[in-house]
Amino acid sequence: MTKTERLKIILDYLDKIYDDPRCELFYETPFQLLVATILSAQCTDKQVNKVTPSLFAKYPTAYDMALADISDIEKLIYTTGFYKNKSKNILLASKMIVDDFDGILPNTLEDLVKLPGAGRKTANVVLGNAFNTAGIVVDTHMLRVSNRLGLTKLTDPVKVEFDLMKKIPKTSWTKFSHQMVLFGRYTCKAKKTDCHLCDLADGICGFYKENVKIELKRKK
Numbered sequence: 001m002t003k004t005e006r007l008k009i010i011l012d013y014l015d016k017i018y019d020d021p022r023c024e025l026f027y028e029t030p031f032q033l034l035v036a037t038i039l040s041a042q043c044t045d046k047q048v049n050k051v052t053p054s055l056f057a058k059y060p061t062a063y064d065m066a067l068a069d070i071s072d073i074e075k076l077i078y079t080t081g082f083y084k085n086k087s088k089n090i091l092l093a094s095k096m097i098v099d100d101f102d103g104i105l106p107n108t109l110e111d112l113v114k115l116p117g118a119g120r121k122t123a124n125v126v127l128g129n130a131f132n133t134a135g136i137v138v139d140t141h142m143l144r145v146s147n148r149l150g151l152t153k154l155t156d157p158v159k160v161e162f163d164l165m166k167k168i169p170k171t172s173w174t175k176f177s178h179q180m181v182l183f184g185r186y187t188c189k190a191k192k193t194d195c196h197l198c199d200l201a202d203g204i205c206g207f208y209k210e211n212v213k214i215e216l217k218r219k220k
């Protein structure tokens, strides 16, 4: 089987299991998506969604957030972890949006990565979901699953992003990012993979062949 045929099988399978994948974070504006994505570092989307309704009710825009007392932001986002650092970044990013971008969240990767707390991953989440601009989001799930499936051999997130950009059609970048995150979150999990539910176990997934299958044989 050629690499192109393998890739097609993987992409078709992802389309089959997630035909209309969406970002699971709650937000109403691009700015709110930025904040929710900053909060999602080292935290589940589910937990982020528990704190953002109160946070956005009190500080819905960059102007409101830029005037917030940092101790109040800390209190509201405490349960997402790393709350001191996240609060500082949210406050500084809001001030930068107000001072440098007239209160409007910029819509280019170059400008988004200037914001405190926003790396390429956060920028690509915002671009893909709020601005309909294609991007590959490399988070912990994308990193793990793309390696397991042999879509890349690299481990540095930025290098993986560029490697995948060469292989995945640009029109599918945002959808593919959602699909891989959902697949990694619910099936191809870090510790307990649900390979018995996965069509790619049979002849496509190198990780299954080299690790899971051998382990299953050993247990028999």
Ligand code: SF4
Pocket: 148, 149, 187, 188, 189, 193, 194, 195, 198, 199, 200, 201, 202, 205, 206, 207, 208, 212
């Ligand atoms: S077979 Fe298992 S390890 Fe491979 S992609 Fe599927 S769930 Fe992940």
